[in-house]
Amino acid sequence: MSPVISRTVEFLAYPPGNLVIFLLIALLLYKWRSAMLITLVIGVLQTVVLSLPVVAEKLMVGLEQQYPPKPERWLQQPLPEAIVVLGAGRNLEAIEYAGRMSASTELERLNYAAYLHRKTGLPILISGSSNEADYMRDVMENTFQVPIRWQEGSSHTTWENAAYSDQILSKAGIHSAWVVTQAWHMPRAMLAFQNRQVNYLPAATSYGSSNFWRHEWLWWIPQANALSRSQTALHEWFGLLSYRLQH
Known part of the structure; x- marks a missing residue:
């Protein structure tokens, strides 16, 4: 469809x-x-x-309470080996950025992933549609000053985010990774990411943000x-x- x-x-x-x-x-x-x-x-x-x-x-x-918030998540041991950020759409009306800007929901995810990266140094995989993934990389590298290790640009649903990201990470030898998305989206995301080759852990953000x-x-x-x-x-x-x- x-x-x-x-x-x-x-x-x-x-x-x-x-x-x-x-x-x-x-x-x-x-x-x-x-x-x-x-x-x-x-x-x-x-x-x-x-x-x-x-x-x-x-x-x-x-x-949101299916995966309660965890303060100082980066102190948990053992840490996962990577961070996966799920796309959430582009802001095509952001003419001040020449249209190359993530939507507000996606920005919240990127911000938290950047925060976790600075605390842990873990490599990041961004997952979204082709153009969306390019914009996510632009925001991460130019706005948040955070490097991107892997880019998945073929998915259009959360289920595809999980399937394609898992292929990339398992091929790279990654065994565990955080999944970054909004708290309200995490139950569906974790359902999509379960029973994959890599072990995925929730890293939810934006609890009660509205x-x-x-x-x-x-x-x-x-x-x-x-x-x-x-x-x-x-x-x-x-x-x-x-x-x-x-x-």
């Missing part, structure tokens, strides 16, 4: 995009007024519920940021289910 089709399906699967589906169903039910109204109410209600910070936070915590609701009453006010966070969580939960069913 092409990325455009995949993103379109995903847009229509989660709110607010799926309101289009609810509206179409309601139009088909226009002869049955009660069914039409129920469909519309359900469509609006699910969007409002997922826009509540308290709901978004519950969905996220269930993902939680701006510290006052109780704000947790019950619908917010766009909370809806976005719920979308991310739902994507990961359904991704986990899909991986388990397929593999």
Whole structure:
């Protein structure tokens, strides 16, 4: 499935995009007024519920706490032999960088990988699509001043990140490696990286990075940021289910 089709399906699967589906169903039910109204109410209600910070936070915590944060991770013994950073998209609108810049999610991953490298000296593998991997290398070497040992530029999914990265590292004689990604993405990433030739360990970052609701009453006010966070969580939960069913 092409990325455009995949993103379109995903847009229509989660709110607010799926309101289009609810509206179409309601139009088909226009002869049955009660069914039409129920469909519309359900469509609006699910969007409002997922826009509540308290709901978004519950969905996220269930993902993030599967691999709790570890301060001073570099002090653990024995250390792995490498660091794998997963791509997360480019910022094509960054004209101030001539369009050669990682998206904010990817920047968080690169920043943490650079931090771990400075603490340990471990070599880094970056994994993403062809152009994305080039941009990741640019950011790491020019912005973070960190060298890249290996570059994997053929993957378009987390599962492919794992498969292709494993080929490179095992061929290089690496036996263990950290996987760097967001805490909410780590459960799906580790599912993809398990049972490979190399032993992969979680190195999650960005715990609760979008939680701006510290006052109780704000947790019950619908917010766009909370809806976005719920979308991310739902994507990961359904991704986990899909991986388990397929593999």
